[in-house]
Amino acid sequence: MIELRNLTKSFRTPAGRKVLFRDVNAFFPEGKNIGILGRNGAGKTTLLRIMGGIDYPDSGRVITDQRISWPMGLSGGFQGSMTGRENAAFVCGLHGIWGSAKRKVLDRVQDFAEIGDYFDAPVKSYSSGMRSRLAFGLSIAVDFDYYLVDEVMSVGDAHFKHKCEQVIEEKRKSANFIIVAHSMPTLKKNCDVGLYLGPSGLQIFDTVDEAIRLYQQGLPKPAQNSPAQP
Template identity: 35%
Template sequence: MSPDSLVIENAGKVYREYASEIQRFARWFGARIDPLSERWVLRHISFKVAAGEAVGVIGQNGAGKSTLLKMIAGTTLPNEGRVSTNGRVSALLELGLGFNPELTGRENARHAAGLMGVGGEEIDRLIPEIEAFAEIGDYFDQSMRTYSSGMQMRVAFSVATAIRPDVLIVDEALAVGDAYFVHKCFQRIQQFRDTGTTLLIVSHDPTVVQALCDRAILLDKGRLMLDGLPQEVFDYYNALIAEKENSGVRTKEADGSVGTESGSGEAVFEQLDILDAQGQPVEYVEVGRPVSLRAKVRAISPVDRLVFGYMIRDRLGQPIYGTNTHHTGQALEDVEEGEAIEFNVCFPANLGTGSYSVSVALSSTETHLVRNYQWKDLALVFTVANVDHPVFVGLAHIPARIEITRQATGRLTGSA
């Protein structure tokens, strides 16, 4: 069993307001002075991260994500509990944090590396590598106040990852990068993962978290709500967002995974099936064969507008394809109480071999954030098998014709 790179036990962070800075200073020395107010941004946070494990941290704005990462990085201290790390910790937190805009990129890189505990000779060796990875050309020797946010991110990431850390913390900073450099960053992060670096990453992008992370934790209002597989945590997170419509959030287990269900209940799913070309329910689907998703729905109460949506996900929970009847121009108006509706989605199973799940939703618009009647993750699971097609890899079956042209080489002959 791998040793723990990170241990957090009952950690909490509070911000207190005093009548004066003198009172705050006196409190540091043990004086019993009550603050005017106090606000706990984190409370009773406990979890462990094993060496080499990757954990995503998700939650709405103000949930305490950045504060948690700052405590782990050591830039702020917990007011209660314990945070301990093993090995070198490198953090890419707020963009440009610690950089002096009047210094050049090279000078800031040297200064930041020094703060990371890197010695002078080692800094001299690393600077050319940092410059090469950042790829900002002559700007590396110009004042940082002339940099765009993307250029700042390039330098910050290059410095933070110049030496492979034992623990790497990334807090949404990559969101400002251009597509090319973001790909480059994730390639380096993946290389670090492969060589044993522990990763903590904050991102609202489920694809990033599901691709990079072994598990995820959900923070809500300063509390740790859920610790589990990335798909499970993201499903619950999305349901929490929808809960503002006073819809309950429920979980269920299916095929070893935990699905989330939410909704106010004005319209509900009564039956869901995957059907073959003969209209028979199936659990196994052949690559390329026509199938349909059948959803039987009933309106429990009158509904002004009803939108049906679905999403096909791979076994890691990453979306493969999804749409809804708002986007297809087929939203239903004035649905009566007790009315039964059947939706049939017909498509060719041009998918790679493996297992897939289907999430379905009933709402009033293209998003569940307005009125969420019912939303079911892991509503059903089916398996795709390749029976009669040439072997291929990947998540999509995209038949291709490969044309090959061979050009004969001329052989020179002559007389001597």
């Protein structure tokens, strides 16, 4: 069960305070993979960060009895002077993973990231692609009931994207996903229901196709070419 109760979130901007969510109440369907759609700035990433405990609402709360991951692929939380291994070990400690279970997680991360000896080098020496590999590997190596995915499959080379898709398909056998993506095929392939953040607020639909249809209706129409002048 995941419930948003009286959730309000706003940000201060040069033009004044922007409210993304105001007293939002919603129940997420249980045991479903959920696709989140909305135009840029609608609050998709912010919602994931709040559910994953990375950000906090102004008021209200997320109520759940599920183990929810941090947003998959999030690399901003790494400590640059620590190695990839040390960062992964630190996260294990935060989640109460020790001993043989910790070694298993570290082995999974190292295997997935495919960054060789850099796993034992400071993260500040990594390229952005290496950070993404480490972050995704760490996200997937820890077992959760729900995994939060924010456009992670749109970064990296073709091999990395394919590897991400494979591991998500495998994890779907025992866990669920909440995915933010601008790729409609990705959402259709991986999601059962849709959540749309639009002018009317947060709306949850029984199928992801319904949410996609509403999202696409709100997109600006492509400009028509002017007729050639004689």
